[in-house]
Amino acid sequence: MSDVLARLEGVSRIYQKGKEKVEVLHALDLEIPDGDFVAIMGPSGSGKTTLLNLLGGLDKPTAGTVTVGGAELSSMSNSQLSNWRSNHVGFIFQFYNLLPVLTAHRNVELPLLLTSFSSKERAKRASIALDIVGLADRAKHYPRELSGGQEQRVAIARAIVSDPSLLLCDEPTGDLDRDTADEILRLLQVLNKDHGKTIVMVTHDAQAAEFAKRILHCDKGTLEAMEAA
């Protein structure tokens, strides 16, 4: 591991729920080196997803700074964050979140619509991404025609198609059976090892966390290293 890709310094996140203030993250410091594969575990409401949202520029900290790839996200406007996300980060969700009206190929191509690539180039890159996740033969299938594991592979292809340095996975195997979950996790390992993607994965599943290089435990807004893989 080399340079630090993402750094959180003194990050707090407080939500207003009615009249009550809820502090989800408290003065959190975290460094994620380039090429790391981190699993974040912890009970529900511990702040795991909030941490992921901050790293992905979907949310802003109440205090502290979030820096990813040299860009300080906390000071960016919404449209700057949109632009940054499209270039630097890929998201993988528990329920895949594919667009049901588009084929697998078109779903994968979606992030490339935000680039200046020609339609031919977009198609080529989407095909490569589908090939990497082993679904080249399912390109013309709609999400409803795919299994859960295949849908998640398409979602992974969509996450990597614009070649981001950081992949953020929110319970990527939470909706899958054990065998399929392991396949997806092995794919994430390949993306980490062979393609150099830095991966931050939130999970409840201890077995899933084993696939990461290191595991962090999140509880009551603070992080604690559990073990090194």
Added chain:
Amino acid sequence: MKYFRLIWKNAWRKKIRTLLTILSVFVAFLLFALLSGIGYAFKGGVDVADAERLIIIHKVSLINLLPISYQNRVASTDGVESVTHATWFGGYYQDTRNQFPQFPVAPQEYFDMYPEFNIPNEQFEAFKRNRTGAVVGQELADTYGWKVGDRIPIQATIWSRADGGRTWEFDLEGIFSSDDPRGSTALLLFQYDYFEEARAFAKGTVGWYILRLGKGADAVQVARAVDAQFENSPAETKTSTEAAFAQSFMKQYGNIALIVTLILGAVFFTLLLVSGNTMSQSVRERISELAVLKTLGFTDRAVLGIVLSESILIMLMGGLLGLALGWVIIQGLAQKMAGFLPGIFLSPGAISAGIAMMVAAGILAGIFPAFKAMRLSIIDALARA
């Protein structure tokens, strides 16, 4: 354009719902096309009215007649270049449904007054020579398949003949056209002299006068001067522009413009409710998908544009189909009703207005759902999903 597939696919997410919405838009714009086309016929006369001509009618109403003796007095009024007259004959051809304007006129004067009417010289000379001769506009000749040399019997509804008959027969001596494509040529003109001699009553009268203003003459002053001459006479006059005359003539049928506006207003208001509801439902159903688009890097504006474009696309699909069918029907109506209501026409202006209305309706129907999509919080939407 690179978002078009996404917009298209989203528009057809619920096929039946989209089809029903398109159908309602289709019906609205079909109605728009038909009413515009028919409305055009009612205001066609107003649009082509010549600002250099004035019309003199009886002060009481168009139905009341004016003495023929007024012509010379009007002609001698300052600012008047020339004067002619016409009278509403009100007959029909073969069947009461075949009604169209027929005017007894002084041929040379009338054609001098309306230089936009073109007729071959030999036909015009033949018309002038033949006491029972008549000329018709090309539109009318096409409708009834008349050709020069035909004998045309017109049944009178007002003007019975001195011999007690109600059938007036005319020799078709010529067919005229108009330089102005918007002006109707569904018109039959015949000799006033013949009419005057053969009618049973009201001899020595005409329906209205048409005067041409001299160069530099002030229309208002000339109108006042003409009317002043006949003040306190048994037949006082009212002089106005052709536009005002055409409008007052059309008001006999009711305020067509108001009726058209009210019908279209009601239709489009309903349309906005229907399509606005469709778009709201559509956005509600895919909150999480919109959040995913934003997560991938689509900006708030891009999401706003995608939802608005979808709304406009649905309007255009239904609206263009409605306008297209309306255009076809209007073509048919224009031919079938050329005699009774000439000038039915779906103008390029109406088509442009229709397309502008589609876009405007699309924006209005989609603006609130689009704003909702734009302001969507990614975290909240994903958490709800």
